[in-house]
Amino acid sequence: MSNHTDSPSDLTRRTLLRRTAAAGLLALPAAGLLSACVGSSDEPEAPTQYSGTVSAENPLGIATDKPVEIVIFDGGLGTKYATDVHMPSYTAKWPNSKITFSSTQEVSTTLQPRFASNTPPDMVNNAGSKLMDMGALVGAGQVADLSDLFAAPSVDIAGKTVKDTLVPGTVEAGTYNGKPYVLNYAYTVFGLWYSGKLFQDNGWTAPTTWAEFTALADKMKAKGITPFSYAGANAAYYMYTVILTSAAKIGGPDVLKAIDNLEPGAWTNDAVKQAAKAWGEFSAKYGDKAHLGLKHTEVQLLQDQYKVGFYPSGSWLENEQAKDTPADFKYQVAALPSVTAADKLPATGLYAAAGEMYFAASKGKHPQAGKEYLRHMLSKAGAKGFTELTKSLTVVQGAAEGLTLSPGLSSANAVLTAAGANNFNFRFDAWYKDLDLEARSATNELMFQGGDADKFVTRIQAAADKIKADSSIPKFSR
Template identity: 65%
Template sequence: MTDIFTKSELDRRTLLRRAAAVGLLATPAVSMLSACVGGSDEGTQDQATGTKSADNPLGIDPKAGVEIVIFNGGLGTKYATDVDTPLFNKKWPEAKVTYSQTEEISTQIQPRINAGNPPDMINNSGSKLMDFGAIVKAGQAADLTDLFAAPSLDIAGKTVAETLVPGAVEQGTYDGKPFAVNYAYTVFGLWYNAALFKKNNWTPPATWAEFTALCDKIKAAGITPFGYAGANASYYMVRALLTSAGKIGTEQVLKDIDNLKEGAWTNDAVKQAAEAWAGIGKNYINKTFLGLRHTEVQLQQNQDKVAFYPCGSWLENEQAKDTPSGFEYAIAPYPSVTASDKLPATAINAAAGEIYFAAAKGKNPQGGKEYLRTMLSKEAALEFTKLTKSLTVVAGASDGVTISPGLTSANDAVAKAGKDVFMGYLFDTWYKKLDDESRAAANDLMFKDYDAAKFCERMEKASQAVAKDSAITKFTRS
């Protein structure tokens, strides 16, 4: 392991500066709210408040309890129980933090939001995350303007916003106001065991021809060349496919998809990416993976039964307990699909993500914001990285720290990509119906029919159905 944070910091800042330039200018197309999220004020509970001061900039009640719910996935939950909550109680010892975790956020939390009794701070993530665009439009997410304007807990002379990498606030902004903290900084690509590759003299591919040739060698060695879990992680495949489309035709391809532009899903870049990946599904994937969950396929990779796995940089931490000694996580960018791709083979998808928000109608929304302010302290961010092997949006929080092989590899990949790091797409958090359809369509493409044209036409139809549905609030990206 090597210390690479200092030399990569400029690259990380450059990346999120470019993410900020995306300009998430969300504009409501209609006034109707999603039927699944209650928007009325009936039954709103009394909310805890306190007196604002230099030491209490958000005006919380120092004795009021705070309820938080954390998604238990790739990042685990120890950062909340072992770091954030103790830090919060160090400053507010009389404020009891009630903690719970779940793998199904929408199942557990959506009914409480609808009933007007939500937790104060929620980590909205996972395969069953809630439709956050609908939550914002229903007035259920608290405006975080005061949080970002508040002073940092441990970086003197700076507001919370001023301690974050450029673009961090903008990525949680809707209709010109911030409603979410996108906390984790994630790098996406093809994950593999560097030790296995060294042993077999395999080199990660830069072109699609190299990719398929290597898959042939891996298959001949008795190892499944590529795999992902169809049961609950098909969105990993959606990101892989659309990252390839973005490399073929630039990020504008993905912006058009986000903006529901007619023909966005049937353009040549998406067609070429879908056709290339369909070939991987037809020839190099284990068909039983369609019914498996993510941890089951990831365990097979830890056992060197699967070579390449498409995922984000949370993978190393998620598999920590099952990763055998000598297994060395590493990441490779998705290889170029054509010789005329507009972005180079080194181009990579990385961005701030993992939504955390305060519930506007909770018992203690200001307490929820104060908990987020704790998370955005330098101390909390550093400990988060140590525990999860994932970076945060707190600028420089991990400088000078020696990190794991996987995260070192991810940072090196970002550094090599330079200006060719792109944020990706946003429709998956804006339009749940379209996200659900993309997951199902990706599974069919990779496990069943291998039909790129059918995939593109299916997604185009779904996209335009959303575009024409006046009950769905629209957002735009420039």
């Protein structure tokens, strides 16, 4: 994730992809973060911060002789892009500003105590199954405003500000109540992933209608292949993204906007209910209940062994599975098939968005250097190097030009082009961690534990209503 999990995102990453996947049944201590971070009489003092003089050469005013600390999530994207591309770029420009680098697979476990004590690193990649509650961090004043980053000149695209170089919607994707706090860096395409070799060998094509989907699933099942699956232990985010993608195609993208804005009855909307019913019934017939206890990499390995047909994920998947994927597997991605003949969006409609969250900590020792590090990530060279190493696109326009794309990334580009303007996303998962966790748990119940669509939508609606009524939780809208 991500989601995406353990990697977007997310996309979520796993927000796409934001794409940030997390445990379907495991709650993280978001409330503890809020209580620890929000000002109180015993709140620790913020550290003395380093600063320098703003100039044309130093647009963010870093202290050029002071260190910067960064922490990168080690998931599906790995960390090589940081150590081999972005860190050398920063160091070449600022050789006397030493980088302290570390990585973690459990961001909240590692960093939450440091934010609570006002001793955070300067720049954080907040992703994975144990990501921190982004909305709580923003609400607690722990995240630096990135307006000056986006207004600064690009590192290597002459005559343009950083914002000018980005895919439209990038800044907005990390905006909370009018201010940009988060850089969603990876551009994630989410859909149903499959083996091009498996399909070619069997003469199969990706389905665009639900009837074609079930007919193909019957053929897979007859060959001993589980037609569709995801991992219940830590990737329920992937599955509720599928359900909400179908809901948006059935009822239009405003269905997702209403969910983000905590509107009354947003989850019990008929489009959400129809999508949940279709996928719940499909899973009961074509899924594998034993996968409730598996982690994402375990189900992904089964797919690499041709034991699973379709797997829902973001475009980080190909890189995440590189070491286990047969050389001729040929990852491909398809948009979700239409659920009904009356869907408001075409079958090519797609969940695609900027994901994988990065931010500068407002109470770090050198937050401006954290932003400067992000500026180097957003250089054309930095974005191109990221794509080469991770097989994932970035939000920097044109950065992948001239690259030889892998099968999965080439396929993701193709479905994104086919979607045109019909791509969409949601943001509640980054805004309200408790709602994200409830959605994961309800999704596992629906898909693996005999739940039904009515219970699914009613349960999550109740969680959304509770959050809306709680004045202690910062609210966001779009």
